[in-house]
Amino acid sequence: MMRPKIAFAMAADKTKYVFDAAALAQLAAHCEIVQEAPLDSFSDPQARAVLAEIDILVTGWGCPRISAEVVKAAPRLKLIAHAAGTVKYMLDPAVYAAGIAVTHAADANAVPVAEYTLAAIIFANKRMFEMRDRYRADPARVSSYALTNEPIGNYHRTVGLVGASRIGRKVAKFLQGFDFTVLLSDPYVQAGDPILAQVELVDIDTVMARSDVVSMHAPSLPTTRAMIGARELGLMRDGATFINTARGALVDEAALIAELQSGRIHAVIDVTEPEIPEVGSPLYSLPNVFLTPHVAGAIGTERLRLGQLVVEEIERFIAGVPLEFAVEPALLERLA
Known part of the structure; x- marks a missing residue:
């Protein structure tokens, strides 16, 4: 042959x-x-x-x-x-x-995205990006140590996942090793799905309102475009973090920027719509935003x-x- x-x-x-x-x-x-x-x-x-x-x-x-x-x-x-x-x-x-x-090879590409997401969740809950900025501005550590007395950290925190994609499922599996409550919103998950042993299935509003960190893992479809807008972002807790490693089109970017400019929430953003934000976008300079150039996947x-x-x-x-x-x-x- x-x-x-x-x-x-x-x-x-x-x-x-x-x-x-x-x-x-x-x-x-x-x-x-x-x-x-x-x-x-x-x-x-x-x-x-x-x-x-x-x-x-x-x-x-x-x-x-x-x-x-x-x-x-x-x-x-x-x-x-x-x-x-x-x-x-x-x-x-x-x-x-x-x-x-x-x-x-999407399953192989999902591994580093899930790893990035796990790292982002851990750092977000400990407010590491803010901690870095405070330390740079105040080497005496007074402001850094003050932050350690806030209700932050990774013990008994709630993480919300939007989408049980292959990446979302890998993230859910990673999170089993921590003291987290994990919520999931996905209309396609049915009774008997193995992921239900790892998460609590809820609606999108519950994910947004209850989570300390919300992480996006939904596909970009006509039905999911701008699925996260001003109303959904407004449900997030003060001090919560929004993570997007999925697709920028899932989010109403103007609404996200407005919420971030208020200083009420934080964000870790690897994907945007358009792919490269316009010159002068607040996403480049807001102190409560950790922006990366679409590198969560395999590099x-x-x-x-x-x-x-x-x-x-x-x-x-x-x-x-x-x-x-x-x-x-x-x-x-x-x-x-």
Whole structure:
């Protein structure tokens, strides 16, 4: 039996470390790698020649959209293995119409996001970002020590999760090792779901009103756009922290900024809408905001998990074993 032919399509400057030498060697043991250098376009003659002979296409961040024309140019293509998280925006319906299987590494990318969220929760409850600023301004530690006598810390605190996504579920699991009460709001969670052993299922208003920290883990859908607005933010306790590592579109940013400018709540924000806030946005300078540039997901060597997951999925596919992380068309619409 001939070994399947494989190629890569991704932006090299965004995918360093995804496939190291060991991962490539593991792939080469099962596949013929047509071209190790990733394609960054599907339109030139060389790319079309590669597409014409491959059975498996490994994609990643920066992959061009896989259009109906690309599918037509790849008549042998049987599997698209996405070595990153979100895959739905790069797939034309022609992919599924052609019977091409799709898998992705979102589960691997969820690990560092959940780790980031856990760190943010712990630091938020201890008011570490404010503690840092007070110490810088007052090396004598008078104001820092004053903060330690406030009702802060991580003992008997309430953490609210919005969305039982793969990231939300990993966060819930991490939180089991702490003295937290964990609330969850997700309309899709049904009786018998294993996560109910770890959380208390409540509505969104209860999450916002009862939690010391609220963390967003819902997908970006038409129905979830701006799901957190002025009313929801107004329900939060004084001194509570709002964390968003999901999608900026989930939040009415103007309402969030207004609430933050009041100084009543704090925020840890990794994602915004637009992707980069406009120059002069208060999010860059508000003292009660910890803003990061969409880096909660896999960065640096954390990307190795993405490549390893994809290699293992390709091995399953070649062996005729069901894919563990297959992306079916019905699932695609509910992905982040």
